[in-house]
Amino acid sequence: MPGLWKTPGVMAAFTVLVALLVLVRPRAGDSTFRWSRDGDWFAIPDITLPANGVVWTAVVLCLVATAYAAWNAYSGRKTHLAVVAAFAVVAVSGFLAWAVAGKTLPVVGLLAGALALAVPLVFGALGGVLGERAGVVNIAIDGQLLFGAFGAAVTASITGSPWAGLIAAMVCGVLVALLLGLFAITYWVEQVIVGVVLNVLVIGFTSFMFSQVLSENAGALNSPPHFPRLEIPLLSGIPVIGPIFFRQTVLVYLMYAAVVLVAWALYRSKWGLRVRAVGEHPKAADTVGINVIATRYRTVLLAGAIAGIGGATYTLVSVPSFGREMTGGAGYIALAAVIFGKWDPIKATLAALLFGFASNVESVLSVIGSPVPSQFMLMLPYVVTIFAVAGLVGHSRAPAADGVPYKKS
Template sequence: MSIATPAVQPIQPAAPQDADFEVVRSWKAPIALSIFTVLSFLLLVVFGRTGISTFRLSTTSDLIQLPEVELPTQLTGIVISVLLLLITVISAWLVRSRARVPIWLIAVFAVLVLIGFLSWAAADKTIPVPGLLFGAISLAVPLIFGALGGVISERVGVVNIAIEGQLLAGAFTSALVASLTNQPLLGLVAAMFAGVLVSMVLASFSIKYFVDQVIVGVVLNVLVIGLTGFLYSQVMAPNAATLNQPPRFERINIPLLSEIPIIGPVLFRQTLIVYIMYVAVAVVYYGIFHTKWGLRLRSVGEHPQAADTVGINVARTRFWNVSLAGAIVGLGGAYFTLGSVGAFGKEMTAGAGFIALAAVIFGRWDPIRATLAALLFGFASNLQNVLSIIGSPVPSEFMLMLPYLVTIFAVAGFVGTSRGPAASGKPYIKS
C-alpha cells in the first residue's frame, strides 16, 4: 500500500516592497552648493568690483608665449553666479530624482568658484598663473610626503600623529648631513633614516607595549621639537657655516615636457625631490590597491584577527609599514632644507605635519585623494602670498583659514561620511 505524498510547493519569496529598494536621498551636496552659491553671489554681485582682471598664463622664459586673459570683473562675477545657481539647481534635481550628484559636476562648480574669486580679488591687477601654481606645488610637497606616510600608517592600523616630528627630524638631519658632506643626496638618505627612527619609536610603544597611539604621537612631536630646537641653538647656530649651509638640489628641466604651456613650468622644472614625489604617489597608490603587499596592509588595518587567522604576522606587518611611512615622511622634511628654504630653522615645519594629517582624513585614506587635498592646502597658502603681493583687499587671515573651511565643507557636504580603517588606532592583542 503506497501512501501518496503531497507535492511540496516551492516557497515563493515575498514580493519586494518599494521601500526595500528606495534609494536614500542625501541633500548634503545641494545644501553645501547652495551655501557656496549664496556666498559667491554676495561677494561677486552684491559686493562686486569694477575693473579688468588679468591672468598671465606664461613666464618670460617659456618657449610658447600665451596671450594674457582679460576678464571684466563685474560681468564675470554675474555670469559665474548664474552658472553656480544653475549647477545647484541641477544637483537638487538629481537628488530629488534619487540620482547621485556626479563628482565632475562638483569639480566644475569648484573651478567656477575659484575663477570668480580670483577675478574679484584681482580687479585691475594681474595674477601670474604659472607662479601661483608653481608656489602651490612647492608648498604642498612636504604635505604630500606627510600625507602618503599617514595613509600607509593608518591603513595598517596605526594613527600617525607624529608626522610633524618626522618632518622636523628629516629637515634637521638632512641639513646637518648635507652640510658636513656637501652631498644633498646623502642628506636625503639621512632624512629618511631620521624619519624611520621616529616611526620605530611610535611603532614600538604602540604595537609592542600597547600605549595609546595618539598620546605616543603627541609626545614624540614635543620631543623632536625640543631636541631639534636645543641642538639648533647650542650646536648648529654657533657653527652655521659648517653645520647649517646645505647644498640645495638644482632644478632639472625635462626636455619637451617643460615647454608645455602653463603645466610645463609648474610640473617639469622642479628639483629631484619633487620628481621623487611624483613617483612616490604613483607607487604608493599602486602598491596599496594592486599588490599583495597592499592587500596584507589593508587587511591588517581593517580586520587584524582575520589577517592573523590566515597567517599574517600583524605586529611585524604594522611595525615595518609604519617604518616605511616614516622614511617617506622624512623625504618631505628634507625638502624644507634641500629644496626650499636652504637651511634649517627652529620649528620650521610650522605645523605641516598636522595639515598633512588633515589631508589624510580629507582624502579618505586614499593616496591620490590625500595628494589632491595637500595640493589644496598648498594652493590656498600660496594664494594668500600672491594676493598680498598684488595688493588684493582680501585679508590674509581669511586666506590662512580657507583650506580648513573647505575641508569642513568637503567632509560634511561633498565627501559625505568619512570612515577610516576599522582597526586604526586599536592595538591588536593576539589571543
C-alpha cells in the same frame, strides 16, 4: 539621509561668500590671467575679463551646482565628485577674478608654486595612508616632517650634499615612526595620544637644538645646499603644463614616482594585499599566516621614511635654513588630506594639492598687491581644510582595524 546634505550646505556657504565679494566690495576694472612663461614653445595670449562680470557668472554657476546637489540630497543620491570639483574651480575663478581686478595674475606661477608647496603634504599624506591602511593611526606626521627637515638641514650642511641630507631626513622620519610603532604596536598605547606626544617631543627637541646649537653654528650646521631645479627636455617647453610639472626639483619628481608606486603597491601587489588585510581584519590575516606585528612595523617605518622626504623639502628646497616649528602644522593638514582622500593614495594626493594651492594663493596675491587682507589669506588653507573634511568628504570609512592594537590570543 542627513549626511547627504553636507555637500550642498557647504556649496551654498561658498556661493554666498563669492556673492558677498561683489555686493559688499565690488571691484572696478578688468582681471588679466597670464598663461605663458619664458621658455614655452609658443606664447598663449593673456585673457582679460571684467572682474565683476566673472564673479557674477561664477555666482550663477555656483547656484546651479548647489541646487543640483540639493536636489540629489533630497532624492537620496550623492553628488558626483566631478560636480563638486567643477563647483570648486568656478568658485575659485570668481574669487581670483575679484582679487586681481586691475592687475595681472600669473596663473602658471600660481599653479607651479602650489605644486611645490604641496610636496611635503603629499609625502606626509602618503605616509598617513600607508600607516592607517596597516591599522596604525599616524598623528605624528607633523613630527616626522619637522624632524626630517631638521635632519636634512644638519646633515646637508655638514656633508655639503643635499642627497646626504635627503637620506638623513628619511632616517629621522623612520626614528619617529619607530617610536610610534614601539608604543602603539608593541605596548598598545592609545595611538592618537602617542602621535600628539611625539609631535610635542619633536618640537621641543628641535627647538632646543635650534636655539642652543644651530643658532650658534649657523654657518657649519644650518646652511644646507639646495637641490636645483631640473628642466625635463622637451616636456618643460609645453605651455602651461611644462612650467608646472617639468621645471621642478628632484623632490617633486620623486613625489610623482612615490604616488604611482604607493598606489600600485597598495592595490596591485601581494605586499599591499597583506597591508590592507592587516588593517581591515588582523585576526583573519594572522590565521592565514600573515605576521600582523611585523607587517605593521614594516609599513609604519616605510611611512615614516616617506614622510621624512617631505620634511627634507623644507630645508633642501623651500627655505635657506632650518627654523623653529617651520612646518607650521603641515602634518595635520596632511592627515586631513588622508581623511579627505578616503585613505586612498591618489585621492589623498589630490587633496594635498588642493591645500597646497590654498597656501600659495596668499603668496601670489600678496606679491601682485591684491587688497585681500593678509590675515584672511593666512587662514585660508586651514579654512579650506575644515570645509573640505567636514562638508565635502561625504561618507568615509577608515580601515576597520585602524587604531586598534592587535592582541594575539
